[in-house]
Amino acid sequence: MDLSILLVLVQDGIVNGAIYGLLALALVIVFTVTRIIWVPIGEFVSFGALTLAMLEAGQMPGTVALTALLGLGAAAARLWAARARLTPAGVARCLLTALLPAGLAALLAWACLAWGAPQPLRILAALAIVTPMAPFLYDTLYRPMAGASVLVLLIASVALHLALQGLGLIFFGAEGSRTESLADSLLEIGPLLVTGQSLIILAVTLVLIAALALFFGHTLLGKALRATAVNRLGARLVAIPPALCGHVAFTLAGGIAALGGILISATTTLYYDTGFLIALKGFVAAVIGGLASYPLAALGALLIGLVESFAAFNASAFKEVLVFMIIIPVLLWRSWRMPAALDEGEE
Amino acid sequence: MSAPLLAAAALHVAYDGILAVQEVHLAVPAGRIVTILGPNGAGKSSLLNALMGVVPCAGCVTFAGHDLAAEGVEARVAMGLSLVPEKRELFSSMSVEDNLRLGRFRLRRGAGGEAALKKIFAMFPRLEERRHQQAGTLSGGERQMLAMGRALMGEPRLLMLDEPSLGLAPLVVRDILEAVARLRDAGVSILLVEQNARAALRIADYGYVLEGGRVVMEGPPATLQADGRIIESYLGFRAAEPA
Numbered sequence: 001m002d003l004s005i006l007l008v009l010v011q012d013g014i015v016n017g018a019i020y021g022l023l024a025l026a027l028v029i030v031f032t033v034t035r036i037i038w039v040p041i042g043e044f045v046s047f048g049a050l051t052l053a054m055l056e057a058g059q060m061p062g063t064v065a066l067t068a069l070l071g072l073g074a075a076a077a078r079l080w081a082a083r084a085r086l087t088p089a090g091v092a093r094c095l096l097t098a099l100l101p102a103g104l105a106a107l108l109a110w111a112c113l114a115w116g117a118p119q120p121l122r123i124l125a126a127l128a129i130v131t132p133m134a135p136f137l138y139d140t141l142y143r144p145m146a147g148a149s150v151l152v153l154l155i156a157s158v159a160l161h162l163a164l165q166g167l168g169l170i171f172f173g174a175e176g177s178r179t180e181s182l183a184d185s186l187l188e189i190g191p192l193l194v195t196g197q198s199l200i201i202l203a204v205t206l207v208l209i210a211a212l213a214l215f216f217g218h219t220l221l222g223k224a225l226r227a228t229a230v231n232r233l234g235a236r237l238v239a240i241p242p243a244l245c246g247h248v249a250f251t252l253a254g255g256i257a258a259l260g261g262i263l264i265s266a267t268t269t270l271y272y273d274t275g276f277l278i279a280l281k282g283f284v285a286a287v288i289g290g291l292a293s294y295p296l297a298a299l300g301a302l303l304i305g306l307v308e309s310f311a312a313f314n315a316s317a318f319k320e321v322l323v324f325m326i327i328i329p330v331l332l333w334r335s336w337r338m339p340a341a342l343d344e345g346e347e
Numbered sequence: 348m349s350a351p352l353l354a355a356a357a358l359h360v361a362y363d364g365i366l367a368v369q370e371v372h373l374a375v376p377a378g379r380i381v382t383i384l385g386p387n388g389a390g391k392s393s394l395l396n397a398l399m400g401v402v403p404c405a406g407c408v409t410f411a412g413h414d415l416a417a418e419g420v421e422a423r424v425a426m427g428l429s430l431v432p433e434k435r436e437l438f439s440s441m442s443v444e445d446n447l448r449l450g451r452f453r454l455r456r457g458a459g460g461e462a463a464l465k466k467i468f469a470m471f472p473r474l475e476e477r478r479h480q481q482a483g484t485l486s487g488g489e490r491q492m493l494a495m496g497r498a499l500m501g502e503p504r505l506l507m508l509d510e511p512s513l514g515l516a517p518l519v520v521r522d523i524l525e526a527v528a529r530l531r532d533a534g535v536s537i538l539l540v541e542q543n544a545r546a547a548l549r550i551a552d553y554g555y556v557l558e559g560g561r562v563v564m565e566g567p568p569a570t571l572q573a574d575g576r577i578i579e580s581y582l583g584f585r586a587a588e589p590a
Binding site for chain 1: 399401417420421424425429430432436437438439440441445448449450451452453455497498500501
């Protein structure tokens with residue numbers, strides 16, 4: 001292996017690691033705030049990428065209808081949750097917060113198709129279509145079972161993953177798609193060829209991480225989410241609404257996952273079920289961080305990206321096996337060093 | 348006397364079919380300190396948690412004339428109830444100031460946050476010295492002050508304190524209980540659960556003695572202190588009193 005190959009592999013590893021890192025952060029946010037291991041995050045990766053691909057192809061993606069339907073479901077669930085004390089303003093808020101995003105998504109999709117739109121606008125439309133599904137699913141599925149154990153919530157997540165993956169096959173078919181790159185330029189740095197898209201992926205990842213750090217470190221809402229993650233009972237006693245935290249956590253995670261899918265769909269072909277595999281690697285990274293530590297999860301993601309790219313070059317048949325084998329020493333080390341870390345959310 | 352701020356009638360709390368609190372009647376008048384005394388495992392904490400809505404209970408609880416049966420923790424906080432639990436339940440990896448500000452999350456859209464923070468720092472100057480320190484690194488007394496401060500940031504009408512003196516040095520206990528007495532004078536009603544009966548009765552206006560989940564005696568502090576049988580069995584005065 002000469003230097004140029006090494007550099008290409010490292011570059012590949014870092015770019016993929018950035019995507020895994022984003023997913024790992026999203027998984028940690030959702031788990032610490034709501035105790036939900038959010039398996040269907042992979043479907044959001046696929047949905048984001050394939051929705052964009054369909055918009056590019058000039059077709060109406062099926063995800064628009066799904067978002068609208070889930071919006072209705074979420075509105076109904078919110079009204080039901082608030083049934084004890086319904087005021088006209090409360091009813092209006094329940095309906096608006098659920099129906100407005102769904103309406104906006106449909107409008108954007110329609111506008112993109114009717115008038116044709118530049119790529120950034122289509123990306124925005126794809127995000128607006130896919131992201132609201134996450135809080136809607138929280139309202140309709142997770143919130144009514146908020147008191148359940150971590151295991152029950154995980155089983156619900158697996159069921160939801162299977163359902164969404166089936167819907168993905170219906171919406172997008174079995175063929176894979178790629179999307180247009182935002183920057184086709186190639187940058188030459190010494191022996192290294194850097195694609196514009198990989199620079200965009202890195203830049204977006206870094207900006208997102210900085211934005212998340214600002215949100216969690218310097219806004220009251222972000223601190224409220226952290227407080228809920230640190231001490232659930234304490235958060236209840238100061239009346240931080242669990243539903244508000246759930247909505248914010250799921251919106252962040254859904255948006256991050258959809259954006260991750262959109263970003264890599266310009267570098268590789270995505271199928272309706274590819275997202276799950278990508279999310280699994282994000283999950284391994286999150287586990288390296290004990291499903292609690294953001295920096296460790298990000299480092300883990302980088303490690304996974306690098307292992308994957310070197311494995312793909314040296315032993316491509318074992319690429320996935322090698323990546324997922326990382327989890328075994330990590331779990332051994334974690335259970336040996338800090339046996340309680342993973343159980344914190346269970347009390 | 349006018350109607351009490353908080354009233355519980357025929358309150359029962361059960362865990363897995365085992366009764367922790369049975370048939371408790373209790374009233375907290377506005378602007379008073381009411382204390383609940385009793386030995387370990389008497390059901391004192393269960394009683395407070397039930398009043399706060401953290402654990403389910405049977406019976407009737409009213410606050411300022413409203414029936415609380417259908418209200419969750421969040422709604423009870425909004426009505427002006429606040430609980431400082433026995434384990435404090437602080438946000439340990441966050442700063443003292445963040446803990447306090449989050450105590451006002453319910454009122455976040457209103458003004459007065461800075462003034463409220465100043466009031467807490469005036470009441471517990473130690474917290475101001477440590478405002479940027481992580482809550483998890485505080486001493487036991489500081490943690491109790493922070494827990495009380497966080498609860499007070501939400502401007503409660505009734506503050507429920509679960510064993511505020513637990514594990515604290517006598518001097519710190521005195522400070523905390525003095526602060527509780529000042530709060531009462533400032534118009535906050537207090538429901539104080541204590542094992543340290545002597546200290547609690549010094550500031551309380553009324554007391555209940557709980558044993559095996561039942562109220563076995565109630566009355567003003569003078570009455571409770573005068574009852575030799577109660578003192579010996581539950582309050583441990585004799586053991587604590589130097590001969």
